[in-house]
Amino acid sequence: MMKRSALAGGLVVLFLSGAAYALDPLGPPKAILGRNNWSLGIDYAFSDTDSELSNVVFEGTPGGSRPSKGFKANRVYVTPRYGVLDNLDIFGRIGGIGLVESPILRLEPFVGDVGPAWGFGAAATVYDSDRFDWGVIAQWSRSKTEEDQFGVTAHIHRELEVDSLQIATGPTCRVREDLSFYGGGFYHLLDGEFEDPSAQFDMEEDNSFGGFAGLNWAVKEDVHWFLEAQTTGSAYAAAMGLKWLFP
Numbered sequence: 001m002m003k004r005s006a007l008a009g010g011l012v013v014l015f016l017s018g019a020a021y022a023l024d025p026l027g028p029p030k031a032i033l034g035r036n037n038w039s040l041g042i043d044y045a046f047s048d049t050d051s052e053l054s055n056v057v058f059e060g061t062p063g064g065s066r067p068s069k070g071f072k073a074n075r076v077y078v079t080p081r082y083g084v085l086d087n088l089d090i091f092g093r094i095g096g097i098g099l100v101e102s103p104i105l106r107l108e109p110f111v112g113d114v115g116p117a118w119g120f121g122a123a124a125t126v127y128d129s130d131r132f133d134w135g136v137i138a139q140w141s142r143s144k145t146e147e148d149q150f151g152v153t154a155h156i157h158r159e160l161e162v163d164s165l166q167i168a169t170g171p172t173c174r175v176r177e178d179l180s181f182y183g184g185g186f187y188h189l190l191d192g193e194f195e196d197p198s199a200q201f202d203m204e205e206d207n208s209f210g211g212f213a214g215l216n217w218a219v220k221e222d223v224h225w226f227l228e229a230q231t232t233g234s235a236y237a238a239a240m241g242l243k244w245l246f247p
Contacts, residue, residue: 023047023230024075024093024164025239028172028182028216030125030135032224033083033245041079041243043093048072049206049235051190056201067206074098075117075143079241087125094118097143115145119164136169158196162203165189168212183213188232206234214239222246 025043033039049071056063077095084090097117121139128134141164149156170184188210192203214228222245230237 023049023188023210023232023235023237023239024119024139024141024166025077025226025241026137026139026166026168026186026212026228026230027123027214027226027241027243028135028180029123029137029168029170029184030128030133030172030182031083031085031087031089031123033081033089034247035083035086037083037245037247039081039243039245041077041081041241043075043077043079043095043239043241045075045237045239046072047075047230047235047237049232051192052204052206053201054204056199058199063201068203073143075141077117077119079243081243087128089123090120091122091139092118092120093139093141097145115143117141117143131174133172134170135172136167138165138167140165156197158194160192160194162190162192164191170212172216178218180216181214182216182228183211185209185211186230205232207232210235 023045025045050067050069051071052065053068054065056066075095075097077093079091079093081089081091095117096114098114119139119141121137123135123137125133125135142162144159144161147158166186166188168184168186170182172180172182174180186209188205188208190203190205194201194203210230210232212228212230214226216224216226218224224243224245225241227240228238230239
């Protein structure tokens, strides 16, 4: 039984060369638009993470839980944003996820196609001054990727779907009129499901708490660019975005 469970776990890991896990871009944790103003942005994030696989089942045999390391993903979003109040913005995201192969060699990796990714969120300012603001941002996203393998006698379909939730808070500090630095901490939850004809498992985050830091630059009065980094100790992400403001 122990050999069978070890084999099941090993084969599950073989299925994954990349996973649809991603820490999404945050941007400054505050409202930025003002009431009845809106913006349109393009956001990109790359992430690398360790995760925990649970409820592993291979060929009908339970395999328990086990860690899984080094999954990578890219996400690109189009992000419309609207200022509901002077201190509250809401936003949506629609885009795609593309996988990057893990550096660990595997005999039969899971390599998902470019798939859809979407989500929504809100950002609020709870304190503001000339040089220093404090705010909070909450966002949720879902992504899905699939793989089809065609053989002479068989067709194998594999599917991975992931929900991700982030809640972040921290300061934004203006160093000059067109340049701000921001950072803080965040809480992250991951809920993923993988399935193919012979294996199923759930995926969750290895570490829920992390930190982030970034800069926001007003290239022009109505064009803002941001660059940021995030880490949870068992995952890291690099993100950037460009936003056009329409007052």
